[in-house]
Amino acid sequence: MLGAIGLDAVQEITYRELVGHGAADAAHLAGRLTLPEKDVLQALYGLEHQGLITRSAERPDCWVSAPPAVALAPLLSQQRHELECAELAAARLADEYRPEAVAPGVRDLIEVVTGAQAVSQRFSQLQLGAERELCLLIRSQPLAVSAEENTAEVLAMARGVKYRVVIGREMFPGRGGGTVDLAGLAESLGRGMEVRVVDEVPTKLVIADGSLGMLPLSDPATEPAALVARSSGLLVSLVALFEQVWSQGLPLTLGAGDEIEEAPSPGPExxxxxxxxxxxxxxxxxxxxxxxxxxxxxxxxxxxxxxxxxxxxxxxxxxxxxxxxxxxxxxxx
The missing domain is CATH 1.10.10.10 (Winged helix-like DNA-binding domain superfamily/Winged helix DNA-binding domain)
Structure with a gap:
């Protein structure tokens, strides 16, 4: 049933086993599925690459499933018309998913993602799974840095997803880091992205449809880690933080020759x-x-x-x- 989104037969039954029964290592999974351990291990690597499972923080030799409602949504949103059967299977998996089946300390409303690849995958998933709006606060190094993430932005905006982005002034050339890709920013503005600039952005932040949020947990000198929050008091606070910073920003626009211009500061009436x-x-x-x-x-x-x-x-x-x-x-x- 999940072959339409790129899973082979072994990957599918392995993923179902992790969703239904919780964390397990390759040997235990092979025993439960009556499959060669090397085949199960290969399936686990493939599922990890697609962001469907991660290694347990408490036991690195064990694997746990990511929440199906989060992990499968981006794949389904890109192939929804051709993959109706896979969408039904994902919905059933979401119904079967039990928060207590994942590694200790992980709760239904909060997910901690560690490692550069895992954080990058979650960011792409938030973009590709969004239906209405992406809100981003960007400081220091940009969040969208890889080709895959740039592709995710293009695909999401092509589906009509609205982007609202706030960037700190220190990221522009001549203002410190100068890490902004001006050509890429001009292309995003041309596609309809709304961008504002402020003197200082308090933290990196991504919010999808007001229902999922992601913010960093580590500083740039350590292994990347991020917290993903679903509908909760924490998410409400993150949305309020974004709106507060957004309200203080000045819009960026495309001027003559696609030059990026900052709107004048609005004064009192x-x-x-x-x-x-x-x-x-x-x-x-x-x-x-x-x-x-x-x-x-x-x-x-x-x-x-x-x-x-x-x-x-x-x-x-x-x-x-x-x-x-x-x-x-x-x-x-």
């Missing part, structure tokens, strides 16, 4: 300056609302926008920022 001047004159939010014939919530929302624009954590700092940057001296309409 005339009504914002009026609100700010009245606040600095000592009026309360309610007083400002009455003076300008606005709703109190409208005033509070615009004050919040001013604080976001200035990066101020309180109104005292907002007043200082407005004075330093000439906001309160502008001509108001």
């Amino acid at each position: 005339p009504i914002d300056l009026q609100i700010l001047s009245l606040l600095l004159a000592g009026l309360t939010d309610v007083g400002v609302a009455k003076e300008l014939d606005l709703g109190a919530r409208t005033v509070q929302r615009r004050i919040k926008r001013l604080m976001d624009l200035s990066g101020a954590s309180n109104r005292l700092r907002l007043g200082w920022y407005a004075s330093e940057h000439g906001w309160i001296t502008r001509t108001q309409g």
Whole structure:
């Protein structure tokens, strides 16, 4: 049934055995499947290469299945029309999957991925399995560095997946690392990717459809490791983090000759300056609302926008920022 997505007969029964019965080494699997150990070992290597299984963190000689709902989705999304039977098999595997069958310490909502190849595979799977949107925070070295990952981006965007990406300024030439591939970025912008730039990105992060998130667990000097989170309080926090950083970024666009340009910083609107001047004159939010014939919530929302624009954590700092940057001296309409 899973031959349509590239598994041979031995790989399929080996994978089913790991999904249904949990972690096992090659010798035990060969005994349970009544197959030569060398055939089972070859099947395990093939399944690992496709990201369907990993070695147990507690027992490196044992193998555990990756969650079928995560591991099989990218393969199915690329061949859905021709592989209806395989999709049904994957759904059955997802129903059979028992979180307690995997290695100790691994839970249903959290997965820890270790090793450069495994992390790269998970990133590609998140892209290829996305149906609506990919959100990325990129700092230091870019996440999409291999040809396979670049292909995943192209395929995902061709299916209509929306990309929103935030990049730190230190990654551009002349600003430190200079690790951004400007030609590749221009191509991505041309395909419709939305990209914003901020002074500092707090962490690398990938979120697919708001339901799966991946962030690094190790620094660049150690073996790559990442945490994959499904729908949970942690994922809600990661989504909020992305949206906060996204809201602070300035859009990048393609100008003449496909030159990458940074949009000018959005300043306060005339009504914002009026609100700010009245606040600095000592009026309360309610007083400002009455003076300008606005709703109190409208005033509070615009004050919040001013604080976001200035990066101020309180109104005292907002007043200082407005004075330093000439906001309160502008001509108001």
